[in-house]
Amino acid sequence: MARTTTKDAQALFQSLRSAYASTPTNLKIIDLYVMFAVFTALIQVAYMAIVGSFPFNSFLSGLLSCVGTAVLAVCLRIQVNKENKEFKDLPPERAFADFVLCNLVLHLVIMNFLG
Amino acid sequence: IRNGGKSDSVNGHKSGSNQSPSLKSDLISPTMFNLKTLKLKTKQQELLIRVTILCLVYVLAFITRLFSVLRYESMIHEFDPCFNYRTTLFLTQKGFYGFWNWFDSESWYPLGRIIGDTLYPGLMVTAALMYWTLRFLRFAVHIREVCVLGAPFFASNTTLVAYFFGKEIGDLGFRGRPCGSCTDSDLPWLHLEIRSYDNEGVAIFALLLTFYLFVKAVNTGSLAWALASAFGYFYMVSAWGGYVFIINLVPLYVMVLLITGRYSMRLYVAYNCMYVLGMLLAMQIRFVGFQHVQSGEHMAAMGVFFLLQVFYFLDWVKHMLSDTKLFQAFLRITVTTAVVVGVVALGALQLGISHHGRAASTLLLDPTYAKDHIPIIASVSEHQPTAWSSFMFDFHSLLFLFPAGLYFCFKRLSDATIFLVMYGLTSMYFAGVMVRLILVATPAVCLISAIAVSATIKNLTRLVRAKNKVPSTGSSKGASSTKSSSKASLDQSLPFQRNGAIALLVGAFYLLSKYATHCTWVTSEAYSSPSIVLAARGAYGNRVIFYDYREAYFWLRQNTPPDAKVMSWWDYGYQITAMGNRTVIVDNNTWNNTHIATVGRAMSSYEDEAYEIMRSLDVDYVLVVFGGVTGYSSDDINKFLWMVRIGGGVFPVIKEPDYLVNGEYRVDKGAAPKMLNCLMYKLSYYRFGELMTEYGKPPGYDRARGVEIGNKDVKLEYLEEVFTTSNWIVRIYKVKPPNNRW
Numbered sequence: 063m064a065r066t067t068t069k070d071a072q073a074l075f076q077s078l079r080s081a082y083a084s085t086p087t088n089l090k091i092i093d094l095y096v097m098f099a100v101f102t103a104l105i106q107v108a109y110m111a112i113v114g115s116f117p118f119n120s121f122l123s124g125l126l127s128c129v130g131t132a133v134l135a136v137c138l139r140i141q142v143n144k145e146n147k148e149f150k151d152l153p154p155e156r157a158f159a160d161f162v163l164c165n166l167v168l169h170l171v172i173m174n175f176l177g
Numbered sequence: 178i179r180n181g182g183k184s185d186s187v188n189g190h191k192s193g194s195n196q197s198p199s200l201k202s203d204l205i206s207p208t209m210f211n212l213k214t215l216k217l218k219t220k221q222q223e224l225l226i227r228v229t230i231l232c233l234v235y236v237l238a239f240i241t242r243l244f245s246v247l248r249y250e251s252m253i254h255e256f257d258p259c260f261n262y263r264t265t266l267f268l269t270q271k272g273f274y275g276f277w278n279w280f281d282s283e284s285w286y287p288l289g290r291i292i293g294d295t296l297y298p299g300l301m302v303t304a305a306l307m308y309w310t311l312r313f314l315r316f317a318v319h320i321r322e323v324c325v326l327g328a329p330f331f332a333s334n335t336t337l338v339a340y341f342f343g344k345e346i347g348d349l350g351f352r353g354r355p356c357g358s359c360t361d362s363d364l365p366w367l368h369l370e371i372r373s374y375d376n377e378g379v380a381i382f383a384l385l386l387t388f389y390l391f392v393k394a395v396n397t398g399s400l401a402w403a404l405a406s407a408f409g410y411f412y413m414v415s416a417w418g419g420y421v422f423i424i425n426l427v428p429l430y431v432m433v434l435l436i437t438g439r440y441s442m443r444l445y446v447a448y449n450c451m452y453v454l455g456m457l458l459a460m461q462i463r464f465v466g467f468q469h470v471q472s473g474e475h476m477a478a479m480g481v482f483f484l485l486q487v488f489y490f491l492d493w494v495k496h497m498l499s500d501t502k503l504f505q506a507f508l509r510i511t512v513t514t515a516v517v518v519g520v521v522a523l524g525a526l527q528l529g530i531s532h533h534g535r536a537a538s539t540l541l542l543d544p545t546y547a548k549d550h551i552p553i554i555a556s557v558s559e560h561q562p563t564a565w566s567s568f569m570f571d572f573h574s575l576l577f578l579f580p581a582g583l584y585f586c587f588k589r590l591s592d593a594t595i596f597l598v599m600y601g602l603t604s605m606y607f608a609g610v611m612v613r614l615i616l617v618a619t620p621a622v623c624l625i626s627a628i629a630v631s632a633t634i635k636n637l638t639r640l641v642r643a644k645n646k647v648p649s650t651g652s653s654k655g656a657s658s659t660k661s662s663s664k665a666s667l668d669q670s671l672p673f674q675r676n677g678a679i680a681l682l683v684g685a686f687y688l689l690s691k692y693a694t695h696c697t698w699v700t701s702e703a704y705s706s707p708s709i710v711l712a713a714r715g716a717y718g719n720r721v722i723f724y725d726y727r728e729a730y731f732w733l734r735q736n737t738p739p740d741a742k743v744m745s746w747w748d749y750g751y752q753i754t755a756m757g758n759r760t761v762i763v764d765n766n767t768w769n770n771t772h773i774a775t776v777g778r779a780m781s782s783y784e785d786e787a788y789e790i791m792r793s794l795d796v797d798y799v800l801v802v803f804g805g806v807t808g809y810s811s812d813d814i815n816k817f818l819w820m821v822r823i824g825g826g827v828f829p830v831i832k833e834p835d836y837l838v839n840g841e842y843r844v845d846k847g848a849a850p851k852m853l854n855c856l857m858y859k860l861s862y863y864r865f866g867e868l869m870t871e872y873g874k875p876p877g878y879d880r881a882r883g884v885e886i887g888n889k890d891v892k893l894e895y896l897e898e899v900f901t902t903s904n905w906i907v908r909i910y911k912v913k914p915p916n917n918r919w
Contacts, residue, residue, distance in 0.1 A: 070506035074498075081497040118467060122460070130453040137400055137446045148398060148442055160400035164450060167404060171457045 092139040096132045103128035123175040130168045134161055231340060238336045242329035244701045249722075251325045254709055256748060256765050258374035259755035262324050264292065265301045269308055269320050276301070283760045284750060285772065286742050286795065294463045295768065299416030300379045303327070328378035335382040335620070342389040343624055345396065346593040377616055380417030385620050387413050387423055388600065391451060392593045398443025403450035410451065411458035414465055421474050422617060426603055427451070428481035430596050435488060439592060445489050452482050487515075552826050553767055556819040559613035568608075570699065571615055574692045575626040579605075582625030585632045601625050634685060640678035709752070711809065711906075723807065726752070729800070729907035732900050733757035737798060744791065745800035746780070746813055746820065747773055753800065762794055770827065777824030780817070780857045781831050787856040788895040791912050799896065799910045803861045806870055806905040808880040814861050815881065818842060845884040853888040860910055863891045863898055868905075 085093075106124050115121050141149045141157035149157075245254065253262045268276040279292040307330075308323045390406035414420040431448050434440050456469045456478070469475045491508070498504045568576060583601065586594040604618035711723040733743065734757050742760045743753055750764020763773045779790040791799070804812035813820075818833070825831040835851040836842070844852065852858060866877040866889025877889045893910070900909040 070503070071510060074503050074507050074510075077498055077503055078494070119460075122467070122470065123457075126453065126457055130457065133449045133453055134400070137450060140442045140446060141398075141400070146442055152399070157400070160404075164400050164404050164454065167407075168454060168457065171454070171461065174461060175457065 086144070089139055089143060092135050092142070096135045096139075099128045099132035099135065103132070117177060119175055119177045123172045123177075127169065127172040130172075131165060134164050134168070137161070231337070234336055234340070235333045238333040239329045241697055241700050242332055246325060249710055251322055252709065253321065253324065253374055253755075255375070256751050257376075258324075260751040260765065261300055261374050261376070262321065263751075263755040264296065265304045265308075265324060266320055268301050268305045273302075283754050283758075284764045284766070285769065286760045286762050288769065288772065290766065290768070295766065297376055297414075297416055297418065297464060298462070299383070299412060299414075300374070300376050302415070303379055304374075324374040328374055331378050331382045335385055338382065338385045338389055339620055339624060342385060342392070342620075343627055345389060345392055346591075346597055346624070346628070376417045377419075380413060380419060381616060381620065383409060383413035383416050384419070384423065384617070388596070391427060391447065392596050394447035394451065395444055395592050395596075398441075398446050400446060400450055403447045404454060406447075407451045407454035407458060410455040411461075414459040415462050419614075419617060420459070422604075422607070424455075424469075424475055424478045426600060428478045429603070430599050431481050431485065433595060433599060434592065435484075437595075439595070440488075444592075445485060448485060449482070452478060552819065552822040553770055553773065556816075556823065560611050563609050563612045563615065567612060567615065571619075572622060573695045574688055575622050578626035578629045579622050581633075582627070582629035585628050586625065597621065597624055597628075630685065630689070634682065637678045637682045637685070640674055641682065711807075713807070723809075723904050723906060725902035725904050725906035727756065728902045729900065729909060730756035732902075733759055733798070733800075733909065736900070741797040742795055743798045743800055744776060744779070744794065744796040746776070746802075746816060748816070749800065749802070759798075762796065770823070774824045774827035777820040777822075778828045778831055780813075780820050781824055781836070781855050783851075783854055784856055784859060784893065784895055788912070792915070796912050798899070799860060799912065801857065801860045801908050801910075803905055803908055804881040805861070805865060805879040805886075806868070809906060810881050812861070812881060812906075813857060814844065814879075817857050820857065843884070844879060844882055844886055846887040848887045858888065859891045859893060860896070860908060862886050862888070863893060863908070863910075865905075866890060 103125055106121070106128065110121050110125075138157055138161040140146060141152055141160075142154045143149075253259055264276070264279075267279065271279075276298075277293045280289055281292045282289045284290050304320070304324050304327050307327060308318065308320050311318050311323065387406055387409035390402055390409050394402035394406050410420070410423060413423060427448070431444065434444055459465055460467065460469055470479070491511075494507060495504050498507065572579075579601070583598060586598050601618070601621035601624075604614070604621045607614045608618035709726050711725070713721050713723070715721040730752060733741075733753065737743075737759060739758075740760070742762065743757070744762045745753060747763040747765055747767055750761045750766075753759055753761050754764060763769075763776050767773060775790060775794070779787040779794075782790070802809075802812045803814065804810055805814075818836070821831055821833050821836055825833055834840075836849050836855070837852075838847055838849050843849075844858070862877075862879075865879075865886065869876050870878050870880050875885050877886045878884070879886050895913055896910040897913060898908065899911045900907075902908070
């Protein structure tokens with residue numbers, strides 16, 4: 063059972079890697095940014111687990127800024143991806159402008175909330 | 178119907194595509210011929226008609242809400258609006274920082290109230306912004322006018338948003354028009370806006386705006402609309418506690434879409450942006466605080482957020498992997514790891530998340546909760562379950578148009594109609610639980626009924642139009658003989674169809690006009706009375722106005738020392754602080770149950786015990802409301818049992834059965850002895866025993882209860898009467914200082 067699972071896992075890994083290699087570079091950059099944001103969020107949660115959650119608003123604002131920007135980057139990726147039929151009329155410049163605007167609002171609120 | 182026919186002719190062409198092209202020009206030329214003077218194309222005619230109707234609807238929505246302003250004067254009615262007015266006044270005088278950091282020592286003596294942390298600032302900030310804008314444009318308005326007229330203004334805006342919402346839901350702009358005409362004469366949020374200056378006036382506008390923007394975001398999948406809906410949600414959170422409805426309905430909607438398989442990338446974009454940004458913005462309101470991540474009521478939204486991430490991630494992986502077997506292996510691995518991680522995380526997070534929602538929300542899910550646990554919430558009349566008569570009174574024809582509209586929504590399912598159906602059903606459930614929530618259901622009911630009306634009218638006019646085309650076919654120059662004969666056979670198959678359609682159309686318009694009349698009548702009769710001024714019919718049928726409340730509050734303002742403290746039941750707290758400008762012990766905010774229970778205990782005890790309590794609270798004056806002379810039935814004697822219950826909830830020394838006789842609440846000779854000697858009884862009926870209230874009845878006949886009172890010889894030892902208004906409605910007593918020791 064375990065051996066088949068590891069074999070499956072390896073096959074899975076290989077096929078995922080090969081499928082992913084074919085994605086265009088701009089999408090890979092966005093993915094990298096998402097990974098960075100999620101990673102930062104995890105570090106913050108680990109820090110909170112060690113140090114405690116006071117002041118809570120600072121913790122929340124830090125965490126939500128990472129989560130928020132990750133989510134917005136994923137939305138950008140969805141809108142820019144050529145394979146999505148629903149967004150083929152949307153020019154990528156418009157998608158990026160929306161992304162920038164939402165990030166601006168997000169970070170303004172975060173700065174107010176940071177305390 | 179003429180106008181409907183004209184624009185329908187454009188759409189009718191799309192549906193009746195089997196007609197010859199020559200027919201099109203035949204139809205357009207008579208239409209153009211009619212308006213040839215204006216030289217407009219059909220599309221422009223449609224736009225003109227639509228804009229005209231919208232303007233009329235806007236104006237109408239505004240002026241139906243002005244009955245009380247025109248009849249009495251421009252003043253703040255009821256209880257909560259007094260407080261809102263006072264805070265808005267403070268905001269305009271002291272500025273935003275003064276307002277945000279305000280500690281009010283004039284209410285809840287001796288505790289005071291941190292106003293900045295315990296209110297929803299949306300309404301006040303909106304009114305203050307309008308006031309500052311008008312002042313900037315050099316209109317010298319008083320803030321009170323802005324407050325009183327602000328609610329009708331927002332009602333008009335709400336109808337506008339409802340029109341756009343209707344347009345978003347239907348593809349045809351045609352649907353927007355009956356939608357607009359239904360929403361404008363739409364009643365139930367009328368009554369709380371007539372009350373004029375309360376949170377709900379702005380909140381319903383914000384609610385509908387948020388829903389409209391969210392549906393638009395789901396339809397277009399654009400981040401900009403999702404951001405706009407997050408701002409709409411922020412406005413809603415700042416305005417009313419009912420925002421919990423939005424934060425639960427939207428995730429529920431997302432779940433329904435996921436389950437029915439209607440999900441798409443647009444949904445992901447819309448919900449995620451709205452949730453994260455909306456949650457962050459909402460937490461800026463101090464009153465809401467961290468509830469979005471801690472309170473049980475908001476967990477659904479977070480749960481759906483995480484679910485969406487997982488769902489779409491799996492979807493993406495499935496898309497990347499071409500082999501289903503590999504995908505199953507992937508699923509297996511990730512599910513086991515996820516379960517392990519989830520158990521660990523749940524254990525760690527148990528510490529943080531509180532499972533108790535607010536009491537009011539628990540009341541919505543379990544209507545009997547408050548009666549057993551929290552008498553204060555159960556005692557508010559707006560929190561009672563709704564009777565059928567209230568529904569009929571408020572909704573009239575919409576009650577049966579609503580199911581019809583649901584049917585039409587199901588016939589043409591789309592993301593937007595699913596949302597509307599869910600909004601309608603959930604809000605109707607909540608409207609059934611609590612009377613006050615009828616106003617949340619109203620926009621949904623109106624929109625759904627409008628869909629029913631517009632679909633019916635469209636079908637009927639199409640029938641009428643179809644039959645109209647046939648005679649013109651016969652008479653037109655370009656039609657061939659074969660075509661005319663085939664049309665004639667169609668005509669013969671349904672001989673009365675045209676007449677039936679016309680009859681039904683007339684009936685539908687009669688129904689709509691009746692509905693509009695009913696709404697206006699109800700507004701004028703039932704929802705336009707300011708409760709601060711009472712009106713009644715005199716002996717000769719003339720209208721008699723009772724100004725007792727204002728008389729009493731102004732007496733307080735002018736004849737008591739500025740630091741005097743007034744004890745009354747919590748209903749009148751806001752009004753006393755706003756109009757009488759005196760410190761009160763408890764007011765309508767009802768945030769401290771023990772304090773209110775102390776007052777309740779004082780009111781239900783014997784005079785000497787009550788005197789101890791009043792001395793401990795530094796009370797100088799006591800105010801009671803008494804309806805025995807006028808027959809006014811919302812007085813303190815009728816509310817007395819709630820005082821007993823609330824007091825008894827905290828102080829077991831007060832027992833409700835002591836005041837009842839065989840379970841019956843009486844004030845006449847057969848009443849319980851504790852009832853006949855408690856403070857409330859004495860203060861209400863002091864000197865009442867000598868008064869002749871009605872011809873043919875003995876002195877001391879209580880017109881509100883319809884009995885002769887039991888204890889006519891009331892003597893007060895520790896209080897003295899200082900003021901009774903001209904109709905005995907409000908009575909004020911002064912607490913005597915303790916006697917000298919010798």
